[in-house]
Amino acid sequence: MEAVVMAAAKTLPISSLKCGATKSATTASQKKTLSLSSCSVRQAPDFLRDLSVTVAGGRNVKSSRKLQVTAAVAEDRRIEQESMLSEKPATLLRDGQDAEDKNGLRARFEQMVFRIQNEVCAAVEAVDGGKFREDAWSRPGGGGGVSRVLQGGNVWEKAGVNVSVVYGSMPPEAYRAATGSATKKPGRIPFFASGVSSVMHPKNPFAPTLHFNYRYFETDAPEGVEGAPRAWWFGGGTDFTPSYLFEEDVKYFHQTQKNACDKYDPAFYPKFKKWCDDYFLIKHRGERRGLGGIFFDDLNDRDPNELLAFATECADSVIPGYIPIIEKRKDMPFTQEHKDWQQLRRGRYVEFNLVYDRGTTFGLQTGGRIESILMSLPLTARWEYDHQPEEGTEEWKLLDACRNPREWL
Template identity: 65%
Template sequence: MLPTVSASAPSSFAPLIPSPSHTPSLLVGKGNSLSFPSSSKISRWQPHFSPLRSPLSMRPAAAVSIEKETMEAERPDTFLRESETGEVRARFEKMIRDAQDSVCQALEAVDKVGKFKEDVWSRPGGGGGISRVLQDGAVFEKAGVNVSVVYGVMPPEAYRAARSASTDQKPGPIPFFAAGISSVISHFLHTCSVSAVSAFCLVSSGYSSQSIMCLWCSTMQVLHPKNPFAPTLHFNYRYFETDAPKDTPGAPRQWWFGGGTDLTPAYIFEDDVKHFHSTQKKACDKFDPTFYPRFKQWCDDYFYIKHRGERRGLGGIFFDDLNDYDQEMLLAFATECANSVIPAYVPIVERRKDMPFTEQQKAWQQLRRGRYVEFNLVYDRGTTFGLKTGGRIESILVSLPLSARWEYDHKPEEGSEEWKLLDACINPKEWL
């Protein structure tokens, strides 16, 4: 019997559903303007969400747009302005670019055949990005590792919501910066947080008195191996910062960190999953013993496919809006998490990449990749935002697998390895 949960998803999942009416606007212009149960009676899982700063009633209606990128012949030393090179944002950009280099080198060493194709792009208003994709390799069907930096403007409503400020507080143009390593431009504009798939930095000048200058930077990675026994990996880490409003003297500069790393296998090898989660926990425990359980739960909550009643995979860690710790500590934490990606993932791929498999097992992998596509195109806030705002389409969709599969009313046989994976996606487990 197929593992089941209640047909109606808990109401607390509502904030995860992309909704134009809940999406703060971003205006960007040129220059500076811009266990697996033995019974079919599976208890309903009750989600837990960390609080979000953004009130769901916030419905600004301004337009959303992003400048068209220009392809460049070579990558610059930095996508930031010279005056910013000594700030936290500059160190974060360096960290994510170093992570991009180390991850790409490690993946090419594993694949031995495939090589990353690199595209470098910029935007007239400042910033740009580096997109690297390995496709049709010996081990990886598709691997994307992106970094981007873009300048723009955020609305005053988003600033007030992010600060939990009163509605009668005078807003002003507020510059912001966000940097990170990620696989999606996530839900900053949906929840006033900093999630992102690519590295984005947004800043502007030439704004109205009601607009807020901003800078957003992040990097993204999604790895889809060929062998169905080797899992897909996604990670992202990012930083976001605003300057004080020009017409509100004394207003504080706001900043947040966000990110996460998660595993999406087609088949469960408990040793692999435990190794992955223990590596995440080790990185978290160096800074706060509450981080891993808190962010593991958050990850299970976020990657929920509501219309399927299941999670995309077997989780990992996910966090956003972190600014209640020392800034330097959180920068070190994000760096530690990014540096843990290779030791968490590469040993698993090395163990599984050459295992023999059947056509049926490959078909199951393709079905699970169909779920991956569904989540990214329907629920992932970064992807849906990018599609609505005219962002760089190749960067937005780089997280999608090269191939996927949908079958009508497919149900794995009860007790099969496929059934076990589905059950773990419906009922998240504690792996450690």
């Protein structure tokens, strides 16, 4: 029966953080300690940095018997209800060691994402003239988030920049004693995740949407198992989604991302550009949601300080990579037909985010803050039956580039 329930329950990935959601993770060295009866692997070669855990609340739960079985798992993994705060706290880290260790990676990463949030919001406000609304929340067990949303602006119809910090833990069922000689049942495996996540949808159909997300994960040793290994990794990316193809914009944007990558490794841009094209595929359409950028995950094969610097470099490339394009396109005249096409592409954005995006789907099922998770959806979207742009038109050119990713540089 267990196998049946396992297979029927949805499996969800945990390697990408959508702010407002939580994640579970396990360590690279716990390879032999995990019971696969309640875990599943998304990436075989490096699977312990990249593990999926079966989560209930999926689509297939129907019988009361299964509900009971899976509800227990869901209960185990559901994050605590957030409490709204009257103002943004200085840190979302837990009191004590995390908050006090100013030079620790957790603290330095959090300060970086807060700085990025401030700078991106300031840059957007400077162009738009509108102001971001801020919502901050915390959770009883530590962690929380700060969402900033600008809606109905002059340039952007909806722009959001979220920071969040999550303290979570894997259920003990996912874990077996580290060695055959272990006599004590291990406790849960605590993890830490922090990230910044942003989506910005402009009004003008010639101005592209931008998404970026940078995140840092750590797992502790399982409770009750002395000397067990820890793990950490970085992930993230920046990708952009125009409704119309201006080659100069695409080249400019990709060049800024390549420049950031090249400072650290000439192999990064080609690898992360392809990863981005692969990730943002709307499988049922056979097309990407946009024209890519960079995407990476599971980065932990260098000194963590170097990888923090790399993630910072990428995040710092958002403003110079995006704002100049917006400045160029935001006031271009357009017709209702242009607007309708933009709205159809926004529909594709919704399809990707609700059907495929791991952070979104995971967040929806684990009880993250819904409004922060779904902030990524556009203000408005459109679905026309069987819309097919005529070959050679500007709409077709964009679609062709979404279907057949190119090397832009």
